[in-house]
Amino acid sequence: MVAEVLAALRPSPGGRFADGTVGGGGHAAAILEKTAPNGWLFGCDRDGAAVEAAERRLAPFAGRFELRRGNYSELFESAGVGGWDGVLLDLGVSSPQLDVAERGFSFQQDGPLDMRMDARQPLTAAELVNDLPAEELARIFWEFGDESQSRRIARAIVEDRRQQPFQTTGELAGLIERLVPRHGQRTHPATKVFQALRIAVNDELGSLERGLAAAVKMLKPGGRLAVISFHSLEDRLVKEFGRVRARDYEFSGPVDVPELRRPRAPELKLAQRKAVKPGDAELAENPRSRSAQLRVMEKI
Ligand SMILES: C[S@@+](CC[C@H](N)C(=O)[O-])C[C@H]1O[C@@H](n2cnc3c(N)ncnc32)[C@H](O)[C@@H]1O
16 A cells, blocks of 8 residues: 555655654555755664565665564554654565464465564464463453353363474464365355454564553654554554544543543644555555555544
């Protein structure tokens, strides 16, 4: 969604932008082109291979960017307050992560049950699958995958791993396929469980929550935050974050009682009321973009 991101962030010569999920550097390169000749970009990614790929892609802009390996939620904390024109988060996994079997993200190719975006992190999907009690696995599949068969799948995993621990994506996908056959559906029956494990292994929602707060601190007044999410959990979190920060009041406790509201200046305004979806041309070229949604907020 490069055109949509550029329309949202409005980069212009001399602008300072941060890309928290730089991946292969596609969006970063487009931003650097628009901020020539003297704009600056800070990019980061948890994945060492992504940072290397971005270094290569951004080489023509040498001297105008810095790339770091790490979690945007931590690196944004040290990026300085109030000096940035725009921040981009393009969440989720990248095509290279999905396409390399050894990374263990895909149920379509057999690989180790890994799923770590950052290979320096000790926790892998295999540990969750082989060590967690059935109730905890079911909670992950339900909360992070919306998997209606969460308990059944979790019980079957616990039963199966007594014989031998799960080691590969193929073993786990095979068990789910036997348990919940496809019945002509287009999506693989393991899709939701794999998504849930990936979110849990990488603490994706925790990073997003902390990263959004840190990104708002980085922005100048008028600066924009653009977030592309790929599933409803992420999008709900981003939407709720924008709604709360755009309010001109706050309240304590779980319920918003109008009489008990305390006025305060809003921090953000929503640049569009609805999320932007990819256009037909992008959908035809990149079918993985079908669930992408872009939300844009502006610092007041
Ligand atoms: C969809 S890809 C980004 C693609 C990129 N916008 C481009 O143009 O090539 C998502 C990237 O975000 C990274 N990522 C996900 N969560 C992250 C986090 N909390 N901190 C840093 N990088 C993260 C992944 O490793 C992956 O490379």
